[in-house]
Amino acid sequence: MQTFPWPSGQAARTPPAALYHPSPAEGDEFGPALRRALAHRPRRIAPVHFYDEAGSALFEAICRQPEYYVTRVEMGILMAHAEAIAARIGPNADIVEFGAGSSRKFRLLLEALQAPRRYVPIDVSGAHLQREALALRLDHPLLEVSPVVADFMRPFRLPPLAPPAARRVGLYLGSSFGNFDMDQAQAFLTMAGHALAGGGLLIGIDLVKDPAVLHAAYNDAAGITAAFNRNLLARANRELQTDFLPDQFHHHACYHPAHQRIEMHLVSKTRQTVHLDGETYDFLEGESLHTECAHKFTLTGFRALAESVGLQPGPVWLDPQRWFALQWLDCPAHFERPRG
Template sequence: MKPGLDWHQPHPSAESEQFAADLHAALSSAPKAISPKYFYDEAGSKLFEQICELPEYYPTRTELALLQTHAADMVRHFGPQVQLVEYGAGALRKVRLLLDAMPRDGVQFVPVDISGPHLLAACDGLAGDYPGLAIQPLVADFTRPHTLPLCAEGTRRVGFFPGSSIGNFTPAEADAFLRLAAGELAGGGLLIGIDVVKDHDVLHAAYNDAAGVTAAFNLNVLRRAQCELGAEFPSDGFEHLAFYNPAYQRIEMHLRATRPLELRLGDEVYLFNEGETLHTEHSHKYTVAGFQALAQRAGFTPGKVWADKNGWFAVLWLEA
């Protein structure tokens, strides 16, 4: 780790214990479903980086283009003294476009992510490329109570939540996160990316890529359960399933049992019928007006919107 990084890392056993508890709960429920945050161990984070480079996966390149074109306009909403908090920070690729448009002095950067090793590596790279930038990484589940570093005097706290990750939340979870963010960003604001409702074929291709990287990413939840928790199940027992559900305006990802099987986790055995699924992710698509209304109910005041010419993706500024 490079000197100067103020690193906050929970104990690994606590993470595994929470994963085990949540997986037991998921496998005991009907239908079976688990949070997509468990995709993101070190292997899963690397797979997601590969997904972002796929030709079928439009969100990353579309949002990057918006940031490249409009970063200077976006950061004008932040103010001169800023604590920039990136939720679900990952590889720290997109935030560089904002940092490049911001003054080097008076910026505190707080990347928050659940995958500690991946975040540490990304922060090492960022510290080398931005000498003098105050970086305070925080390993945490940002949807749960957490403590951000104190802001310097006269500093505005601004959130950055790119990648349309808000779509992975149910409407109730999205509301809860936005209310949490509105509280801790009070006096500042939130810059957030949303994936916009569009042609179903475009959506289907984005989550069923020809190279099978998204399938590997989905299956990584079970690989992680094997390696980290000692879970036992047939190696060919599950397959990737992703489809658009128009009733909920969302893509759903599942792991589908290829035949009747048993999954053993600790002292418990869970039965799957052929075709039964473990629901691993949903990605809600929004209209701009619909999302602004959701944010307003949570305590934000909608501001400027930047969108691509196809209307596929949008970045919104929300005053807290």
């Protein structure tokens, strides 16, 4: 196994060759993360904690909403440019997908790929990932599928690159890269540079656009995004025996042009008290739990960010409206982040 640690000094996890289930001591640390969020003001928790089984299913439903352009537009780019993207990936590649979720985007590329060596999807939702991996194996019995259940924001391991794989290529599709703050974004790209050295990374980038389009995407008329947001509280009730009243929180999502990002919050409708592990946490009326930032990018700004960590921007594939981009980044064989 090859280890790809984040710059935290933590010991890496050790998955078996197939599906890795964290031990209870490791877990995804939802409980500690929620305790930290509730104990500090302003209150904020990382969006990775949306994705239990129910949250993953709700996100798939969001992707089918007419207002949520991201999946529709990105799928259009993949269909229009699958051959060119596959040519860039090359034959016999080991494909690693960060935050794999559903495999349907990879499936679009799979038809165009030249003899892919193996597919390694990484995701935090083990049950969801296992179902997707099984379905992919059934549909493509000659493809080796080696799922890894892990939070790639922490140290993790990949199966070693095995012959006849020519190189390792990463996919980070969708717009999840925008959930990172600047330090996290640089850390992710640095990790990817090491993990994919000698190969490349295809990354989805949601571009700056009309704020009205962005507002609608995160406030769909069917209320699926609102349910997805509140499911974080329902998950806490299910797993941590908290006593949140999800219906007593507003879903609030708005675009901040100065920061080029959507912010998503759960805003308390009234003064209320929540209990967790014997501790009491008060919410004032109008007080929020900040659950997500979704940054939007310009192509120039994103390429400068990639270059700042030593990655080399290559081709970019866009939709006709220039709402979304799939950017190729070369990962040098001897990857080393530039100094300064």
